[in-house]
Amino acid sequence: MSVPVDPSSSLSLTHLVLNASIVVQIVMAGLVLASLWSWAIIFSFGTRIGSVRKAIDAFEIEYREADDIDEFHRRVSVRDQPIARIFSAGVSEWRRSTSGKSIDREATRERLATAMGAATANEIDRLADRLSFLATVGSVAPFVGLFGTVVGIMNSFMGIAGAESSSIAVVAPGIAEALFATAIGLAAAIPAVIAYNAFSHRINRVEQRLNRFADGFHATLSRRLELEA
Template identity: 55%
Template sequence: MTDLAILSAAAAAAAPTRLDPVKLFLDADIVVQLVMAGLLLASIWVWMIIISFSMRIGAARRRSSEYEAHLWEQSDERPVEEQKPRSASPAGRVVAAGLEEWRLSTKGAGYDVDGARQRIAGAMEGQIGVEADTLAERLNFLATIGSVAPFIGLFGTVWGIMNSFFQIGQQQNSSLAVVAPGISEALFATAIGLFAAIPAVIAYNRFSQQVNVFEARLQRLADKVHAQLSRQMDAD
């Protein structure tokens, strides 16, 4: 076997048979490495938000369902305005805000019924907004990562390809063996950007819809409580 055949066989044996993400990262330019590291950290943070939000929205739904069941079960024995609302759930805090305003607005004789109704409705709507904002406070980060991460990855790709062309000029060799490793490392940055962006976009759209549904649920509860308090003021 000739020397050329031996070298070809050795090169074929040494060539990797699959992509190695760790090797791609370690062999990349320092700028591309920084881009990859930042995108990986963003991806970890995205998944932390996804897990924590899923737990929070699940707990909020469960506690609110328990409170509403207790509220309407007890309303057969006592009117809503005579109950002591629990504030451990979003639904309980909404009702508590309405009852507090009801007590303040009706404690004097000859109060303005229409004004009291508006203030009660405003108090509960304000608390609903607070609950929705509290649930959605980290969702903007998901939207930001979903829109920005692909472009950050693309920046790393462009930088890596520029570096590959620079190596062509330095080595005076435009063969695929010279440029392929650098281009692979550069494209890996775009892949990581998409890896961070895709779950963020999906989670943001889904979680935003869940927050809207939960907010509408609290609004329906507030409307029912407001109706009962309005009937009580009419009776007075």
């Protein structure tokens, strides 16, 4: 006498993954890996952007309290901080532009603005480097999941043709496999999109603060230029 098979067992997640076609398994594995890497970026970037914002707060307080720019530069030039590198870029350009006997005020101001602007852009590019992966996952993962869905449905139709039956026992595993691939694609894409938008906003805020600091430091050096020229 045959033993009845519990239909629900064939629809368990483990059964769906292990019995899926090789193409769908590859799609699922790729989406899971992309999701895990996205979460790693989300956690690491969240920590990093928080550290950068705290560093900006502390640096600006120190800068306002500093009496001597050159002495302050000696203390902070070794720091691995975006705002410290922007400050160092301004000081370095200031020293190069004012080292000669004659000083071109307007050219010096332009070079200072260019040097600190380029330093700010470099820091923002470095900070946002891995966000492109989140954007890629957010835009591509649903379509990769949809590809797995199409393959799963095709497998279902072939199963129907092979069994010459359209009963739920024949159709359900393939349809469930297809929908599971879609679910994994959405599970990978949704957090990536949300994180990308949130982090992009935070990076814009950091860029604004760095630009404001660069503008303020440029004004300080311009006033110093008036006194020394």
